Amino acid sequence: MAIIHSEPLPSRPAPASNSGLTGWLKGNLFSSPFNTALTLICVYGLWQAMPGLVNWFFLDATWSIFGPEGNANEITKQTVAVCKEAGGACWSLISVKHRFMFFGFYPQDEQWRPLLTCFLLIGMVLISGIRAYWKPWLIVAWLAAIVVCFILMMGGVAGLTYVATSKWGGLPLTLGLAVFSVVFALPLGIALALGRRSQMNLIRTLCVSYIELVRAVPLISILFMASFLLPLFMPEELTINKLLRAQIGIIMFAAAYMAEVIRGGLQAIPKGQYEAADAMGLSYWQATFKVILPQALKVSIPPLVGTIIGTFKDSSLVVIIGLFDVLNTTRVAFSSDPPWSPFYLEAYFVGATVFFIFCFGMSQYSQWLENHLDTGHKN
Amino acid sequence: MKNVTHPSGAGAIPGSSFWNQPVYRSLIIQAITFALIAGTGYYLISNLVMNLNARNIPIGLDFLAQRAGFDIGDAAITYTAQDSYGRAFVVGIINTLKVSLISILLATVIGIVIGIARLSPNWLVKNLTRGYVEYMRNVPLLLQLFFWYALLTHALPSARQAFNPVPGVFLSNRGLFLPTLESDSGFYFLLFGLLAGLTAALIWRFRANTLQKGTGRQLPVFWPFIALLATGGLVGWLLSPQGITVDMPALKGFNFKGGIEITTEFFCLMIGLVTYTSAFIAENVRSGILAVNKGQQEAASSLGLSPVRSQRLVILPQALRVIIPPTTSQYMNVIKNSSLGVAIGYSDLVSVGGTTLNQTGQAVECISLIMLVYLCTSLATSLFMNWYNASVALTER
Structure with missing residues (x-):
């Protein structure tokens, strides 16, 4: 007897042990004895650590401010007492000190200006992430944004009161240092990378020595140089602002790293492109700007984002020469005020989160960009 | 012909003007650059000399012989405030190298473990390690150092109430104190025993290798190696006439005396460097292993190699070629990053240099x-x- 199906049989569902939750558990957590052991160890560790962490973080935490409004001492006294009583995280520290943590010593009444600066800079960074906007006007927009930020922070014109750079601090300082560094270090880095590949011995030697010297020493020594040596090399009557000196140091440092990234991009351009540009009768500068750099920069952008993340993290080193970036305001928020000093974990958690959001965002973006820019022409 | 960059066509080209000859053109450009640099250099140095004269600061390294007058917390060589600036510098250099070397070793070990765990088929292990790597890589090292320093100085008890998990080990906010061996005759007996054990173990490994190459028969290597080493040490210890003296740290006054002292600053900087760098090394290891062609793993399995052997003999040697170059730059970063110790009061080169400068x-x-x-x-x-x-590079025939 033969059974003949006129239609193909419908496919049967996967066995229950290979699909759904059981399948996932079996495949991801208990696929072998060794994996089962690892899972059990991890679960035990989490079981031990999580309740305490959750209690500290949420359940026993204090969020609000206590005490009469306007009386800073009384607020501190009562709030700290409540925090100690509750035994968990004291997020009230942030409620009380957030203005200082984000804006440093900037005058209270004028703090909308650094806030606006932060929004402007973050907005510009977001816009620059969109490929459709990678046009020449973006460079103009960046220069305009920088001028606007500078006027906003400094004041002294258009009815804004003047605020000395020594009062600048917090997030705008961190963002500003990073943005200024990238904007100025990038052209310098491109110039250094081109110089390193120049056929002219003197120029190549100069560029190579600069890049290698800067990359061999820590940023602190460059910052020391900028803050102690730069004034000695300048004529006596000329004094350079402390913030500007730090900024120059970071730019010099970042440029060397960017130069190496761009050199990698330049080396990835096949020789035929150079020869084709020569055959077209293009001059060196025409060939560089119309043929070589557009291709080299495209290859370099994902690792350049990596360098930019590094620069952003490195900008925190200005703490050591006494500037008040986010890291320093975070630190001073609890350490300069003895009643608050037991709550260092909360302060550092917030500081770390600020850095993490920016750096993690940029690194995810660079991974996305790498896939996006991959035209598949590489063999 | 305006091309300055390609001297293949360089040389005087007849019929073109002087300015358009590549040779002369590049000479002129270099001469102008040289003049600019020399001019700026002269200007800066003359400013420097003027400024130094105005401030009565002599130029030269004579100050290195003067009395330093500042103390250094952990000095590997004997140093007191009476010593010279030059000696202080040496102490700083040794401290920088000490913390960098130990951090590099620990970060490599932890980085390899985490890098392999990142590729684990176990979902929990994979994501926990991913969280670790992302967090460590995206928060500035300086913030992490400040955090560890605050944690160690606030959360650890004072020397009197020090944690004492194992006899002889004390952990307090003054640092970590470990017992050490007294360098008397017993210590040398032990050292000699260990060396003898190591030699025997190496001979055993060599024999096992020759046997395998000659006949294909495999002898166990790992456990005999450990056993021979341990026996050597044990025999040395038993033979020593007075036995081995252990130098135990003990509380004297406000701090511990004896044993090895690991200061809070050193400990902090080391933890910070190790956790931070291990995340970067883990990523290098992960990408190195992923870079090895999947066919290699399959080929090794079809040859009948066990998972561990195929990792060790087939995958890792190939992955190492990808891992080493970026890891080299991480090692150099550790040395450079150790300079951040100045922020938490570790007396490294930058810290000593900064104090001397002030x-x-x-x-x-x-x-x-x-x-x-x-x-x-x-x-x-x-x-x-x-x-x-x-x-470890590929040797091509």
């Missing part, structure tokens, strides 16, 4: 010395790692 005002000399030392260590590291890289 006391003597010899800014040019101090900063040049600091930079010179870092330049030399970076060069030495890169030379060593290039040599190692060449030794």
Whole structure:
């Protein structure tokens, strides 16, 4: 007897042990004895650590401010007492000190200006992430944004009161240092990378020595140089602002790293492109700007984002020469005020989160960009 | 013909003007650059000389012989405030190298473990390690150092209430104190026993290798190796006439005396460097393993190699070629990043240099010395790692 199906049989569902939750558990957590052991160890560790962490973080935490409004001492006294009583995280520290943590010593009444600066800079960074906007006007927009930020922070014109750079601090300082560094270090880095590949011995030697010297020493020594040596090399009557000196140091440092990234991009351009540009009768500068750099920069952008993340993290080193970036305001928020000093974990958690959001965002973006820019022409 | 960059066509080209000859053109450009640099250099240095004269600061390294007058917390060689600035510098250099070397070793071990765990088929392990790596890589090292320092100084008890998990080990906010061996005759007996054990173990490994190459028969290597080493040490210990003296740390006054002292600053900087760098090394290891063609794993399995052997003999040697170059730059970063110790009071080169600079005002000399030392260590590291890289590189016939 033969059974003949006129239609193909419908496919049967996967066995229950290979699909759904059981399948996932079996495949991801208990696929072998060794994996089962690892899972059990991890679960035990989490079981031990999580309740305490959750209690500290949420359940026993204090969020609000206590005490009469306007009386800073009384607020501190009562709030700290409540925090100690509750035994968990004291997020009230942030409620009380957030203005200082984000804006440093900037005058209270004028703090909308650094806030606006932060929004402007973050907005510009977001816009620059969109490929459709990678046009020449973006460079103009960046220069305009920088001028606007500078006027906003400094004041002294258009009815804004003047605020000395020594009062600048917090997030705008961190963002500003990073943005200024990238904007100025990038052209310098491109110039250094081109110089390193120049056929002219003197120029190549100069560029190579600069890049290698800067990359061999820590940023602190460059910052020391900028803050102690730069004034000695300048004529006596000329004094350079402390913030500007730090900024120059970071730019010099970042440029060397960017130069190496761009050199990698330049080396990835096949020789035929150079020869084709020569055959077209293009001059060196025409060939560089119309043929070589557009291709080299495209290859370099994902690792350049990596360098930019590094620069952003490195900008925190200005703490050591006494500037008040986010890291320093975070630190001073609890350490300069003895009643608050037991709550260092909360302060550092917030500081770390600020850095993490920016750096993690940029690194995810660079991974996305790498896939996006991959035209598949590489063999 | 305006091309300056390609001297293949260089040389005087008849019929074109002087300015358009590549040879002359590049000479002129270089001469102008040289003049600009020399001019700027002259201007800066003349300013410097003027400024130093105005401030009565002598130029030269004579200050290195003067009395330093500041104390250094953890000095590996004997140093007191009576010693010279030169000796202080040496202490700083040793401290920088000490913390860098230990951090590099620990970060490599932890980085390899985490890098492999990142590729684990176990979902929990994979994501926990991913969280670790992302967090460590995206928060500045300086913030992490401040955090560890605050944690260790606030959360650890004072010396009197020190944690004492194992006899002889004390952990307090003054640092970590460990017992150590007294360097008397017993210590040398032990050392000699261990060396003898090591020699025997190496001979055993060599024999096992020759046997395998000759006949294909495999002898166990790992456990006999450990056993021979341990026996050597044990025999040395038993043979020593007075036995081995252990130097136990003990509370004297406000702090511990005896044993090895690991200061809070050193401990902190080391934890910070190790956790931070291990995340970067883990990523290098992960991408190195992923870079090895999947067919290699399959080929090794079809040859009948066990998972561990195929990892060790087939995958890792190939992955190492991808892992080493970026890891070299991580090692150099550790040396450079150890300079952040200045922020938490560890007396490294930058810290000693900075103090000297503040006391003597010899800014040019101090900063040049600091930079010179870092330049030399970076060069030495890169030379060593290039040599190692060449030794694992693919040898093509």
